[in-house]
Amino acid sequence: MGCAGAGWWLWQQHITETETYSADSAETLPLTVQTVVVHQQSVPADRRLTGTVEAIDVTTLTSRVTGRVEQLLVQEGTQVEKGQVIAIIDVSDIQAKQQQAEAQIIEAEAAVLTAQANRRSALTQVYTAQEKLSEAKASLLEAQAELADAQLNQRRMSRLYPEGAVPEVDLDTANTRVDVLQARIRQIEATIAQSASTIKSAEAAVEEATASVGQAQARVAQAEATAREVTANLDYGVVRAPFAGVITKKQVEIGAIAGVNQPLVTLESRDRLRLSVAVPESLIDRVQLGQSVTVHIDALNRQIAGQVSQIVPSADPQARNFTVKVALPPTTNLISGMFGRLQLENTERTALVIPSNTLVERLGVSGVFKVVDGKAQFQTVTVHPINDDAVEVFAGVNEGDRLILNPDPGLRENTEVSESNYQQYTKGAPYVE
Structure with missing residues (x-):
């Protein structure tokens, strides 16, 4: 690979010639190996x-009423405009409810008229009884004044008659006049009591009629609200696109019964x-x-x-x-x-980077051979490719570890190894995921 990329990393590499030894030597000589020292390196952090x-803008259009799907005017992939009709739901049941609601409005309005008429009648009774009461009270005052005069005349006649100053007929007339006026007053007082009772009953009737008017008006309002709701539900029988887009999913077929909130199509x-x-x-x-x-x-x-x-x-x-x-x-x-x-933007970061040719597989597990106390020790690692020549190490080795380059496939654990002099080795390692 070329040297493109912002970061450079340095490997310390021991390069030696493989030493040969005789199979029948008295001693087994250490295996000569090339090694690299692990270092933290700056690498570009260009990530994809x-x-x-x-x-x-994505929405699933649902049915807001229960009914049979009469028409489905789109398929998956259909381009639609805002307000375009997507589906038509059978709303015959709702139409019947609308007629019922309209009948309830008429009935409730008639009840209002009846209650208002009853209230007017009760008010008339109140006004009539109040007038009669006022007249009776005026008559009572008049009769009481006449009675006072009659009683005064009666007392005068009672004093004069024994003296023979007035005839007996005048005394009888005075007595009769008092009796008549007292009877008249009792009648007027009875009329007053009856008028007061009538007023009380009429006022109660007014209150009841007023309440009936309010109840009837409430029934009208409720019936009108029901009618509006039913009318709105009739409008919900026509499903329209809320915005321009494409149908990406169809979730119902013509003839199916759609329930409230049942998905019909998905629009994006x-x-x-x-x-x-x-x-x-x-x-x-x-x-x-x-x-x-x-x-x-x-x-x-x-x-x-x-x-x-x-x-x-x-x-x-x-x-x-x-x-x-x-x-x-x-x-x-x-x-x-x-x-x-x-x-993402290019930035630099620090990472542990090792040559790809330090990696070896043992029983399907990736790892490296580290040199520890003059012996080769296998260590599993977690790596990520940087390019064909280098990998980033996430786990398994530390900075300063010495790794064997191009380890022999037959290299075994704890094999004694010998490292020779090293020379500096550099190579570009751009990090591209």
């Missing part, structure tokens, strides 16, 4: 994170799309709201300029990833579900 294109807008990406917590500090980024869409083989529009403020507790949304401009042939790659 994978994600999926999704629609910002193609005008506003975004890339949803899982960003590791180690990289989330490199992502900011409003940040301009580059998105590569493999299916279109195109680079698209995007902008970070949302960072979900909580990480997946298992994967330790944050969900980031990148708004994308309208792009020809770009549709939801496409695979995309988000490329």
Whole structure:
């Protein structure tokens, strides 16, 4: 590979010639090996994170009434405009309810008229009784005044008659006049009591009639509300697109009975799309709201300029990833579900980097041979490719460890090894995921 990339790493490499020894030597000589010393290196941190294109405006249209699907005017992939009819639901049952609601309104309005008439009648009774009471009270005052005069005349006649100053007939007339007026007063008082009772009953009737009017008006309001609801439900029998887009899923067929909130179709807008990406917590500090980024869409083989529009403020507790949304401009042939790659800005980071030719497999497990106290020791490692010549090490080795280059396939654990003089060896190692 070439030396492109911002970081360079250094390997200390021991290069020697393999020593030969006789099979029948008295002693087994150490195996001469080439080694490299592990160092922290600065490498470019250009990362590409994978994600999926999704629609910002996506909705599942549901039925708001129960009825049979009479017409379904779209299929999956159908382009629709805002307000376009998607489906028609049979609302004959609702039409019957509408007629019933209208009849209830008429009945309730008639009840209001009856209650209002009863209230007017009760008020008339109150007014009549009050007038009669007023007249009776006036008559009572008049009769009481006449009685007072008659009683005064009666007392005068009673004094004069024994003296012979007036005839007996005048005394009888005075007595009769008092009796008549007293009887008249008793009659007037009875009329007053009856009028007061009538007023009380009439006022109670007014209150009852007023309550009946209120109840009847409430029934009218309830019936009108029911009628409005039923009328709205009639309108819900026609399902329309809330925005322009494409039908991506059909969930019902013609003739099926659709219940309330039952999904009919899924509608997505193609005008506003975004890339949803899982960003590791180690990289989330490199992502900011409003940040301009580059998105590569493999299916279109195109680079698209995007902008970070949302960072979900909580990480997946298992994967330790944050969900980031990148708004994308309208792009020809770009549709939801496409695979995309988000490329973050170039920055440098420090990593443990070793040559690829230090790796060896033992029983399906990747590892390296470290030189420890003059002996080869196998160590499993966790690595990630940087390029054809180098890998980044995440676990298994530490800075300063000496690793055997090109280990012999037959090299065994604890084999004694010999390292010769080293020379410096450098090679570019751009980090590209």
